[in-house]
Amino acid sequence: MPRKRILVKSIDTSISYQVIGIDLAKHLVSACLITGAGEIFGIDRLTYDDLLKSAERMSPTLFCMEPCPEVHYLAEKLQGYGHHTKVIDGAAVKEYIKTHFGGQKTDLNDAQAIAFLSLDTNLPEITPKNTSNSVLSSIQAVREQFRKEYIQSFVSLKGICQRWGLPISKGVMNKNKVEELVSESKKIPQEVKDWLLELLQSCRELQKRLNKISKYLKEYADNDEICQKIMSVPGIGPITATRLKATIGDIQRFEKPKSIVAYYGLVPKSKATGHNEKKGGITRRGDRVARSLLIEGAGVVLNLAAKGFLRSKPLNKWIEKKRKLKMPWGKLCCALAAKMLRIVRAILIQGTSFNAKIAGVARCSLPKESRNNVMGNNKLSEIPSPNGSVYIH
Numbered sequence: 001m002p003r004k005r006i007l008v009k010s011i012d013t014s015i016s017y018q019v020i021g022i023d024l025a026k027h028l029v030s031a032c033l034i035t036g037a038g039e040i041f042g043i044d045r046l047t048y049d050d051l052l053k054s055a056e057r058m059s060p061t062l063f064c065m066e067p068c069p070e071v072h073y074l075a076e077k078l079q080g081y082g083h084h085t086k087v088i089d090g091a092a093v094k095e096y097i098k099t100h101f102g103g104q105k106t107d108l109n110d111a112q113a114i115a116f117l118s119l120d121t122n123l124p125e126i127t128p129k130n131t132s133n134s135v136l137s138s139i140q141a142v143r144e145q146f147r148k149e150y151i152q153s154f155v156s157l158k159g160i161c162q163r164w165g166l167p168i169s170k171g172v173m174n175k176n177k178v179e180e181l182v183s184e185s186k187k188i189p190q191e192v193k194d195w196l197l198e199l200l201q202s203c204r205e206l207q208k209r210l211n212k213i214s215k216y217l218k219e220y221a222d223n224d225e226i227c228q229k230i231m232s233v234p235g236i237g238p239i240t241a242t243r244l245k246a247t248i249g250d251i252q253r254f255e256k257p258k259s260i261v262a263y264y265g266l267v268p269k270s271k272a273t274g275h276n277e278k279k280g281g282i283t284r285r286g287d288r289v290a291r292s293l294l295i296e297g298a299g300v301v302l303n304l305a306a307k308g309f310l311r312s313k314p315l316n317k318w319i320e321k322k323r324k325l326k327m328p329w330g331k332l333c334c335a336l337a338a339k340m341l342r343i344v345r346a347i348l349i350q351g352t353s354f355n356a357k358i359a360g361v362a363r364c365s366l367p368k369e370s371r372n373n374v375m376g377n378n379k380l381s382e383i384p385s386p387n388g389s390v391y392i393h
Contacts, residue, residue, distance in 0.1 A: 005032070005042045005112065011054040012041075019062045021115025022051070023107045024070050030107035032115040042108045048074075055081050064118035066090045066110075067126050075128035086118050087126040093117060127249050136220075136246035143213045143239075144289055150206040157199050164188040175204055217242050232354035233343050234310065235297030235336075243290045244344065251349055257342040264291050266338040282334055291337070298336035299329075312356040315339075 011020075011033065021032040029051055033041040055063070055078055063078050064086045065071050075085040096113040097105050117123055129137055157178070158168040165187045168178060182188065182196050221227035221238035230241040247264075254260040261267050265285035271278050284291070304310045305319045318339065322332055347354055 005040045005108070008041050008043055010046070010050065011043065011058070013054055013057040016059055017061050019064060019115050019118050021111045021113070021118060022063060022065045022074075023110040023114060024065060024068050024074070025107070030111045032108065032111035034115050040112065042112065044108055052077055052081075055083060058083070060084065062086060062118060064088060064114050066093055066114060072129045072134050076130065085128060087128055088114065088117050088123055089126065092123060127253065129246070129249065133246045133249060136242050139213065139217065140243055140246060140289070143210065143217070146206055146210045146213065150203060150210060153199060153203045153206065157196060157203065160192070160196060160199075161185075161188070164192065175200060175207075214239065226348065229347050229351075229353050230344055232347070233340055234304070234312065234315070234354070234356075235301040235340055236294075236344070237297070240290070240293040240297055243287070243293060247287045247290055248344075248348075251345060254345055257345055260341050260345045261338045264294065264341060266291065266294075266334055266341065294337040294340060295333045298333045298340060301336060301340075302329075302332060315356075 011031070015033075015035060018034050018036050020034075023030040028045050028047060031043040031046055031051070033043070035041075055061075058081075060082045062084045063075075065074065065088075067087050067090060071087055075087065078085050093110060093113045096117055097103060097109055100113065101109045161168050161182065164185070166181065166185045168181065179197065179200055182193060182200070185193075188196070218238040221231060221241050224242075224245070226245050227238065227241040230236055230244055231238065236244075248254075248260070254263065258267065262283070263286050265283045267283055269280035269283055271280065301310065301315075302319065305316055310316050310319075319336065322335060327335065343354065
């Protein structure tokens with residue numbers, strides 16, 4: 001029988017806790033504290049300052065939270081005090097509330113669900129970002145916001161022009177040409193023209209900001225060792241490289257090549273019932289922007305391969321093999337994006353750059369002794385290479 005939850009007003013730092021589940025809000029948190037003896041204490045309202053002051057005086061404890069913008073800062077603070085942190089998916093908490101609390105969602109119930117789910121060793125956890133990765137991630141978020149605003153503004157301008165019988169062709173992206181078309185049009189009323197030109201000026205400002213932040217990310221990638229290794233892979237530029245660096249974190253946490261592909265949602269959905277198994281579309285889990293950048297880069301690589309400009313012969317053979325299967329374009333792009341992620345994982349673990357001569361070599365092509373090592377421990381970092389290059393499979 002589960003023990004009854006005891007409500008308290010503050011954390012007793014003299015007690016050793018097995019786990020502390022925290023439900024984060026904007027200004028306050030709710031906490032569920034489980035002792036080694038199985039006693040459950042609940043705190044309905046606790047400020048962040050009180051939580052951190054108590055954590056500073058406590059013995060090392062496991063703190064578990066749901067993902068939110070505050071979680072990265074809080075996890076870094078708690079780790080600085082010597083505690084362990086764990087972040088679990090909110091979908092698992094929602095299911096726990098539904099099955100164990102009859103769907104009664106409260107802050108305390110959420111905190112208790114988080115605390116008990118943290119004890120499940122098979123439940124996947126989310127890795128909080130450190131300061132450097134958070135800086136990159138924040139800059140990327142600002143760039144993405146500028147990009148969205150720019151696209152929305154320009155599409156809105158084209159739609160309004162269409163309303164007054166002035167179609168703007170798909171390829172017209174030169175702002176001076178658009179301004180000339182709007183100014184010289186006799187169909188658009190003057191008062192509408194004035195505001196359309198204001199909207200066009202806003203597009204110009206957004207374009208300048210977008211170029212400025214993209215230039216900063218390019219300079220960062222050119223001076224960063226990890227980004228340079230990632231950019232050595234075909235189809236990956238500075239924007240994608242900085243995004244991957246910000247979201248990958250510690251590459252060693254991906255034990256298998258498929259793990260990093262699943263992390264970015266590029267593996268197919270699997271549904272099995274009885275003896276029937278069906279594969280669906282990709283799961284689309286993980287970072288949406290990184291996934292879209294990878295798929296876009298994969299499309300560029302496919303076009304280069306079709307024109308004979310791709311230098312990697314093994315990668316060309318792999319692409320040609322997939323083309324013979326008559327895969328749809330989108331499916332082929334996703335497959336190549338997954339391949340690119342496997343290559344990124346391999347070069348980061350090995351600490352080398354992309355080698356166009358052997359990238360895409362299958363495991364069966366390795367020497368027998370190397371193949372046995374791979375089959376035994378499944379770690380790319382332990383595959384011997386005669387010339388110091390990377391075997392990708």
